[in-house]
Amino acid sequence: MDGGTSSDTWYLLLLAMFMISFMLNFTDIPQRIQLWRFSSYVRRRLIQIDEVESDVRRRLISYLSKLNISTPKEVIDNFMNNYFLIEPVNIEPVDIIKRLSHLINVRDTNIKMYAEKYMPGLQKSERYNATVALEIASAINTVNKILKHYFKLGLKNNNWILLMQLALEMPNIIRIVNSYSKALDAFFSGVPIGDGAGPLLVRYLVGRAEPKYLAEDTVYYEVVVDGRKVYAVKAEGPGATVGKPGEAVEKLVEMLGGSVARIITVDAALKLEIEDTGEVAEGVGAAIGDIGPEKIGIERAATKYGIPLDAVVIKMSLEEAINVMTKDVYEGVLKALERVRRIISNICEGGSIIVIGVGNTVGVL
Amino acid sequence: MIQLRNALDIFTLLMIVTTILLLIYTITVMLMQRSKNKVTATPKVVTKVGCMQNDYSAEREYSKGDYVGLEVGKCPKCGNSLFVEAIYTVSNVKGKEIAS
Numbered sequence A: 001m002d003g004g005t006s007s008d009t010w011y012l013l014l015l016a017m018f019m020i021s022f023m024l025n026f027t028d029i030p031q032r033i034q035l036w037r038f039s040s041y042v043r044r045r046l047i048q049i050d051e052v053e054s055d056v057r058r059r060l061i062s063y064l065s066k067l068n069i070s071t072p073k074e075v076i077d078n079f080m081n082n083y084f085l086i087e088p089v090n091i092e093p094v095d096i097i098k099r100l101s102h103l104i105n106v107r108d109t110n111i112k113m114y115a116e117k118y119m120p121g122l123q124k125s126e127r128y129n130a131t132v133a134l135e136i137a138s139a140i141n142t143v144n145k146i147l148k149h150y151f152k153l154g155l156k157n158n159n160w161i162l163l164m165q166l167a168l169e170m171p172n173i174i175r176i177v178n179s180y181s182k183a184l185d186a187f188f189s190g191v192p193i194g195d196g197a198g199p200l201l202v203r204y205l206v207g208r209a210e211p212k213y214l215a216e217d218t219v220y221y222e223v224v225v226d227g228r229k230v231y232a233v234k235a236e237g238p239g240a241t242v243g244k245p246g247e248a249v250e251k252l253v254e255m256l257g258g259s260v261a262r263i264i265t266v267d268a269a270l271k272l273e274i275e276d277t278g279e280v281a282e283g284v285g286a287a288i289g290d291i292g293p294e295k296i297g298i299e300r301a302a303t304k305y306g307i308p309l310d311a312v313v314i315k316m317s318l319e320e321a322i323n324v325m326t327k328d329v330y331e332g333v334l335k336a337l338e339r340v341r342r343i344i345s346n347i348c349e350g351g352s353i354i355v356i357g358v359g360n361t362v363g364v365l
Numbered sequence B: 001m002i003q004l005r006n007a008l009d010i011f012t013l014l015m016i017v018t019t020i021l022l023l024i025y026t027i028t029v030m031l032m033q034r035s036k037n038k039v040t041a042t043p044k045v046v047t048k049v050g051c052m053q054n055d056y057s058a059e060r061e062y063s064k065g066d067y068v069g070l071e072v073g074k075c076p077k078c079g080n081s082l083f084v085e086a087i088y089t090v091s092n093v094k095g096k097e098i099a100s
């Protein structure tokens, strides 16, 4: 009798194991469970992003109200979803840079007109800062919409791989969305951000020299460093703008008749995970994170007259690049300044050098 | 009889051990997520002011309206103009993570 009970138990156990193995291997049940798990995870994270979005909106409304704008809600709503840019045809590359820069200019002009119309009576720098704040809010809104789109699509088609991908990407996306949301504070108060490393370096290089207009929102300074003539280019501060460094350099090189000994671009660069913030590296090429027109402007100007093109970059993470400058980045700027000074002192005395501080000049005059 | 009891005991023991391990795992995962969600303190923003002649510089708390290049008074040492040299955040938390 005892023996019978024992074999019964083992028989049941075996049967259960067989059933489980069958379910795991020949049905969709595990995937369904995963779908359910991942979708509930993604749903929770989407709620988190919703909270960030409404928080951003609330802060933006209170900021705009403080600037004496009577209808902050309408200003935000009319801006969201609008001002996208359709990239030009690229299977026919002739003229593509011209077409792209034309479209970018049109978009910039439209946004400036919008800002002037709906936010009248502001100082230029305040208006620029407010415009960037609107762009940030619009970016967060777009990210949220795209995420929700893929979430709904995944649920609709029972696409557990899509939901799984979404769930795995979610922590990184949330990190980026949070840093965008935090970045608003920098633009609200108009203080330098990490990306402003280039313009800040130019500010230190030129001291109190007088700015001269070069291109839209872009100025240059003429100074003498170690007996070499330096033309330093940066966006016009302290409002949030990146200016038009490419167009500016093209103009400047033409203005000097091509007799330039060296062009040095200085910019913030995204660091690798194992690199330290504020590390400075030196290389060749145009250090500028632009989608095309400005970068090619610098490259063309340098190539036309055979001018050597140097790049000095200051490493930082994405969060550090768009948020209030950290002390590590500031120290990196000082290190980069030494590098630039060294490059300048290596050039024959009497030569002219162009130094371009690439980046957003918010909070840097 | 003794053999059977042993067999059953081992089975039950296995179940109990597995359950306990699973519980421990779940609790640790939950606790780890909880600690990750802690919001880190907002870093302090400071303004560094300096004299044109490079003979004086000081750090003070950021005040609204500061920007790099703004004239903020006279140097206490030589009487030349004092300018905002830099604005940056200082944090005592190294390698802080943004709540996820």
Ligand SMILES: [Zn+2]
Residues within 6 Å of the ligand: B051, B052, B053, B054, B055, B056, B075, B076, B077, B078, B079, B080
């Ligand atoms: Zn002084």
